[in-house]
Amino acid sequence: MVTAGSGAVVVVGGYGAVGHATAEMLAEWFPGRVLVAGRDPARAARAADAIGRGTTWRQVDVTSAADRARLSADAALVVMAVERANVAVAQEAVRRGVHYVDVTASPQLLRPLTDLDQLAVRTGSTVALSVGVAPGLTNLLADECLRELPAADTVELTLMLGTGDPHGRDSVRWIVEQAATASVGTAGAGVGGGTDVGRPRRTRVDLPGVGRRAVFPFPFSDQHVLTARHGVRATTRMCLDSRVLTWTLFAGRSSGLFRLARRLRLDDVLVSALVWARVGADRFVVRASASRSSGPAVTRAVAGRGTSQVTGAVAAVVARQVLTGGTGTPARVSAGVRHIDQVTGLADLVAELSRHGVMLE
Incomplete structure (x- = not known):
């Protein structure tokens, strides 16, 4: 498994509204490690160039088993910012001990993603759901x-x-x-x-x-x-x-x-x-x-x-917490399928999101 201090921080769909916001924020914390992935090479290249900080890009079709394997092979964490072959991408990541963060809001994906819990515990991978x-x-x-x-x-x-x-x-x-x-x-x-x-x-x-x-x-x-x-x-x-x-x-x-x-x-x-x-x-x-x-x-x-910006920022904060423990509570996120409340607290997250004008009412 690639350690938290090495390996790519992959954002699938990193040129979309949510994914770009996620990649941009992650690049501040992990310069030289963020990889924008997606089917459109031109959009991926433009996004990587706009984000800067050593951000790279790769053309990936997540419906292809070969592309999914290649994507996870050198990754420390995968953020799924699109809804396309989510379960297959998560399965490949978890099998390799790679952390996985998903911004999906679809209830029909909960069961198959939750079913990865035991495998994630065995491989030391964290699957973070309910993100956004x-x-x-x-x-x-x-x-x-x-x-x-x-x-x-x-x-x-x-x-x-x-x-x-x-x-x-x-x-x-x-x-x-x-x-x-x-x-x-x-x-x-x-x-x-x-x-x-x-x-x-x-x-x-x-x-x-x-x-x-x-x-x-x-x-x-x-x-x-x-x-x-x-x-x-x-x-x-x-x-x-x-x-x-x-x-x-x-x-x-x-x-x-x-x-x-x-x-x-x-x-x-x-x-x-x-x-x-x-x-x-x-x-x-x-x-x-x-x-x-x-x-x-x-x-x-x-x-x-x-x-979209805030959803992307939440995904970035959760990804950082999963990878490094961040600055919030809990200090470390245990392996397995975890929801957002098991990764960060409301006060810590709102403080991180203050740059987007997010505040408790």
């Missing part, structure tokens, strides 16, 4: 609420995305793909799916600095992790800073418009329109609330600017 804004900051906020109210049986998570933020194409595509899902069930079944215990509904919440907003259930993976680990009924809801776009998005979901667009192969057209439709601001808000069936709720919130 949602999941990520949402998990940490929920944990803070549950520490203050340990008897809570319900956790409500809310994410408001800024529509003026230059979201990466992959991020927008993920939202469109999830919106094409026929229905969104509760996370009561836990990690990996199962029979829904109920279907969460639209509700209204007070968001700091924004006011009262309508929010809609959305299938982020954080709710499944919280249910499985804490035994609570967790639901994640989302809105956009633009009320008009929020209602358009979820009316399109409930009416089947996004499913129709997929059947007609108009996904790319829809994604392109949303990528360029920057009609709001770049501010995001993340809120968590824990409560019992009776009694007051405990609420925590974080706000910042630039969801």
Whole structure:
């Protein structure tokens, strides 16, 4: 296995909005070791040149077994900033004792990635999941609420995305793909799916600095992790800073418009329109609330600017913590599959993200 002090720090998708932010921050801490990897050599080369600090690049197709093996052969850590062959990339990395960080928000990837735990323990690899804004900051906020109210049986998570933020194409595509899902069930079944215990509904919440907003259930993976680990009924809801776009998005979901667009192969057209439709601001808000069936709720919130930038920065902080122990708590991350709360604490992370205007509300 390549040691923490040597070997490449690979960012797959390092030229996308999230991946570029991750690679740029990692290059500050690990100059000469960061490698931008992806299918497009021209974009990878431009990103590496823009980042500087000895950053290199490599053309890699992660759907190729040979490319995956080559990618992990001289790596100390792999950050997966795209959603493509994630499980196969993780399996190859873990088999070689290489650390792995994934920013995926898809619940369907949780089970196969979590199943790598025993192998990771044997090879000394850490697999870090629930990394980003949602999941990520949402998990940490929920944990803070549950520490203050340990008897809570319900956790409500809310994410408001800024529509003026230059979201990466992959991020927008993920939202469109999830919106094409026929229905969104509760996370009561836990990690990996199962029979829904109920279907969460639209509700209204007070968001700091924004006011009262309508929010809609959305299938982020954080709710499944919280249910499985804490035994609570967790639901994640989302809105956009633009009320008009929020209602358009979820009316399109409930009416089947996004499913129709997929059947007609108009996904790319829809994604392109949303990528360029920057009609709001770049501010995001993340809120968590824990409560019992009776009694007051405990609420925590974080706000910042630039969801993609902050997601990338979270991934970079987690990667550094996994590799070196960083400056936060815990000092070292043990081998196996770990979620963000087992890698860093909320206060430490928010301090690291202050350059992006992230603060507790």
